[in-house]
Amino acid sequence: MATTAASRDRALSDEQWERIEPLLPSNEGRKGHPFENNRMIVEGIIYRARTGIPWRDLPRERFGPWQTVWKRHYLYARLGVWDEIHAVLMAQADAGGHIDWTVSVDSTINRAHQHGTNTTRPDQPTGAKANHKNLAHEEPEGHAVGRSRGGLGSKIHAAVDGNGMPLAIVLTGGQRNDGAMLVEVLDDIRVPRQGPGRPRTRPDAVVADKAYSSGKIRRMLAARGIKAVIPQKSDEIASRKTKGSRGGRPPGLDQRTYAGRNVVERQFGLAKQWRAIATRYDKHAISYRAGVVLCAVIAWLRK
Template identity: 70%
Template sequence: MSSVSVSRSRVLSDSQWDLIRPLLPSNVGSRGHPFGDDRQIVDGIIYRFRTSVPWRDVPRGEFGPWQTVWKRHRRYAGDGTWDRVLHALLARADAVGLIDGNVSVDGTIARAHQHATNTTRPDQDTGGTSNHKNLRLSEGEPPGHGVGRSRGGLTTKIHHAVDGNGLPLAIVVTGGQRNDGAMLEQVLDDIRVPRIGGGRPRTRPDQVAADKAYASGVNRRMLSARAITAVIPEKSDQIASRKRKGSTGGRPPAFNSDAYKDRNVVERSFALVKQWRGIATRYDKLAITYRAGAVLHACLTWATLLGDTP
């Protein structure tokens, strides 16, 4: 799995920027001032999430006015720019055979800082925010801003789908108390790999590996209906219930223990994305801007891999 190398002032490498620059929108010909140094602004966004400094403390001498850095990220998060960049990079990676169709899914908790929680919200948010295509800035924010009460207090949960190499394919954000298994269908629906040259995008992985939190009959039937192989172990109570029923309990679901050994790639992906302190702890009030930071990290991960590919 490729890691993202960053420096303090010039965060993006030249190869990463060459891939990302053509995918960013331009306001040339529209009302208002044309965008300035796009690379400087994107560097500022990355710097903020990597270091978790308040937006106001983003160094002006290196990245320009903090207001510009924040407004650009807010715009890109709301209008789906970072998702479109990720999809374009996935299309390019798929064209050269870099995407492994054996997907792993899991969720990880991020503690919400008090700066992220001083908003009006219900105590138990169960909504999720994922792909924001063609949405205005005022749309796409889930109820409660994706902050919920779990055992660790006020938290947010990132649900991740990664390919067989641990590279990110889909990112969904919910309140921290949201059950992992209940989000499986939404996470899979967020996987979209366009095809260069046209055609329907790839949305169906070959198999899905997940832990026992996903071992519900609903999830197994959903995967079966989509012709996706489930690599999910049974819970002990499910095994006991089936055995109590005897011959009427049915057969145990198929389970490939060797394939399940590779599920840890999703855990390693969380370890990488949480190297960005602004992702490991949530400081953003809005779920869409917090999620966009994780999507931006995914963009850099794929850009790094593509930049290293001849």
């Protein structure tokens, strides 16, 4: 059978669709009409995320009624469907030895459009996170929108493997500190085994910039048996030198491994080619994050 290549209106090839179709839920046992035109609906969800257009502007002749596409997207977000598919694809890659467990972590802030902020936001802290461990995908406090220097926005905290493939995605308000979220990001790494055995959750090394440099973080990584590849901040260096011999030895830095940290920046660059990720238009955090995870699924399918 010939494989239909992806096109402007179709992001998935036939081969890629065949990989994820069996993993999509049916509405057996649910109220309402049976799910129909699954591929058309999923392509509509991807199209809207890539272009950033309002849901109401989805071309009806290509994807059907916009209401159907939106409802399916929100249902999949609440059920964590894309997280489950993401886990399956990672498990397949790990079984083939295609995951490099030298993991890079970082975050990126995405401005929230006025359409994504016209909801009631209680007094924060909006360190509240949205990730797949919220089993029913409950909406986090403040919808994970917070005010940083650039205004209202959301921050995507991510971990990628040594090849730049996404392993974990956590969403918070834009003002949330990177270092404070490192434990949450590491806890979100969960790659199932295809055979018996527990999911793999521990990287060999964590590569991060100076924002993640602190004694607490280094001790946490050491306690987990993870190598820290993190440069010190200038004030840490100055403080150690001021103490003299009492300051102890500086932590080592594997310069060669650190030079590969840009894989996480490149992954952010690819994700932000989807306009609905680069700018947050979604009111609900679980809906916005679902689009980010869907982008990660596409990246794994194309790999």
